[in-house]
Amino acid sequence: MNVGFIGTGTMGSLLIEALIASGALSPSQISISNRTFAKAKALADRYFGMRAEYTNAGAAYGCDIIFLCVKPLEFKKAVDELKPIIRPNQIVVSITSPVLISHLEGELDCKIAKVIPSITNYVWSGASLCIYGQRIDEEDKQLLEDLLSHISEPLRIDESYTRIVSDLSSCGPAFISFLLEQFVDAAVEETGIGREEAQRVASAMLLGTGLLLTEGGLTPADIQARVAVPGGITAQALHLLRRETDGVFNQLIRTTHAKFNEDVVKVSTAFIGEEVNGQ
Structure with a gap:
């Protein structure tokens, strides 16, 4: 071949x-x-x-x-x-x-x-x-x-789901890496831990979490339930995250879809000489 x-x-x-x-x-x-x-x-x-x-x-x-x-x-x-x-x-x-x-x-x-x-x-x-x-x-x-x-x-x-599955699979590593970077930056700023050490620990955590979600057969909700003891430290932090990120990922998806639709129109115009909407 x-x-x-x-x-x-x-x-x-x-x-x-x-x-x-x-x-x-x-x-x-x-x-x-x-x-x-x-x-x-x-x-x-x-x-x-x-x-x-x-x-x-x-x-x-x-x-x-x-x-x-x-x-x-x-x-x-x-x-x-x-x-x-x-x-x-x-x-x-x-x-x-x-x-x-x-x-x-x-x-x-x-x-x-x-x-x-x-x-x-x-x-x-x-x-x-x-x-x-x-x-x-x-x-x-x-x-x-x-x-x-x-x-x-x-x-x-199906081609109609191209954008959303691309968000999850192709763009997702950048999004998750951004969040991990923010987590590491905050750890360094708030505690003085060395950046290299914090990044090594966080990266190993991300790898292990991925294995739990695939080979371990757990869902994201399962992991949260197992880690967050009611009334404990993780539960309180999760409450903060839910409040502060409410709607953020909806906005993210709307942003990627808007750019995708804009690009589809440009490509369609190049190919057939007229604008079309979406797919």
Whole structure:
């Protein structure tokens, strides 16, 4: 199997490096391109056998799967460059949430999928959210999910839930890391504990909590109930958190959805020359 990656920015390079490190792909199976060729060349130079191509068409030619890892407003240009060389048996995968399946199926005569990765895939953890177009069959889906299973848990979702599952899976690590950072900052400021020590303890706590929620089979409510003794220190602190964060995550979701809808309109305008609302 040969796999092409168009775009070697943060997420593109993360996927490439994780798939190689996990043994899912060898460098010789991978071709890459980037708007700045020197960036693609620098990545390819680190992995013997990987091919850096000057053009997107060159990176995609002859590949079984092509990952499009470019920004929303760069998609139309990338897709136009693929049109002359793409073949019906190839699978083109967008990793950009505002680019809809319909955008790509309307432009490319091939099998279309959308995968929303997560930074957690870098350590072979977390989910890969999989959305499929009408032309892709079960065998193709399994091929893609078998590849992704080396670095994640592939989960099939409906495209109408793209934004919210992206919030939870893809944006979630940034949100949780922000809260953990605030917790550590407060610990250092209020008590004088060393930042490195506080961060080490907090990070180990977060890892253990994640295992309780997955392998341990507990729910968030279960953990709170087991830790917070009625009338105790944790219970009093949880009461403060509930009061102070009431509605914060609703606002967060509204914010990400508003930006997503704005980007969908921009992408749709680029593809079809007129504005559309949502999905």
